Amino acid sequence: MSTPDLTAAGGHGAVPVEGVPAGHRSETPASRTDWPLWEVFVRSRRGLNHQHVGSLHAPDAAMALRNARDVYTRRSEGVSLWVVPAAAIVASSPDEKDSFFDPAADKAYRHPTFYEIPPEVQHL
């Protein structure tokens, strides 16, 4: 089975990096060098959302979940875990950074800062 053209960075930012095998289960046995990469999301006791905390290598989903438990929740950081094959994440490209993000920089009117908040509105 050929290796699909998938790469992804681990850790913090999901910026594609050459040569990082990700999220692909090959038919040939995994060795210590080609366990796929998984992104880890933890829901903390306090929060409502799962948040990305980092990545790890694991041979399959079940082991990824267990590794995530050991690596990222050993200090009571969470009550729920997601692991996602890094290859399943579609990341924006650094090349598209200008067209993707710069146009938002000068659109101050998109922030609701021009409204006067009535005094009786609380917790806004």
Place this chain on the structure above:
Amino acid sequence: MAPMAERSPLVTYALRLGDDALVLSHRLGEWVTNAPQLEEDVALGNIALDLLGQARTLLAYAGEVEAVGRGEDDLAYLRDERDFRNVHLVELGNGDFAVSMARQLAFSTYQLALYERLQSSTDETLAAVAAKAVKEVDYHRDHATQWVLRLGDGTDESHRRMQAGLARVWPFVDELFGSDDIEQSLVAEGVAVDSSTLRPGWDDYVDGVLAEATLERHEGLRTPPGGGRRGIHTEAMGYLLAEMQSLHRAHPGATW
């Protein structure tokens, strides 16, 4: 130090449980930086620390009941080989990863069954230790199970090595279930668990894992006489203690 004969059965029992945890903790610690992946370093390190936590409580309790002024550090670092009460299985050298996973499956399956029952011990401290540890050990058994399944039902090479790992540890399984007068005297009081009664449950679980992993039991191998519970150990134990105790003996009371 109190001679063996003066020890109460409860002290001996707490030492047996504590020494099993302490010695296996040390063995698992040896994997850190040597496991197949960084993630596995952390996983085995976590299991080792769980066991170390159990050992600390149990040894501290043994020292408290013994009441001759020995604390957990004295018992861990200043006893000689013949005073350790752990089974041979936990002192067995790590071997390759499959040997260590076979050892972990065998021990954690036994320890989980033991702690599940010990939670209802009439001894409050032992019951509390067991109640806390049972969740930890449930995970240890799962971790070992996952690996035995993957290696057993993996490649030809991983299957071969997993089967060889089982062959390495199998002769040491019987000792886990060897009860004696000391244990039985505590069983009668509702303090201890009769370890011989844990065998059927152990067989059921391990057989289930082996079947799914396409592995076979190793019946018929010569079973060594055991003796760990009486302080008779294998050659591996002396080396293990030398490493574990050297720092404390060279620098008594060292802390960091």
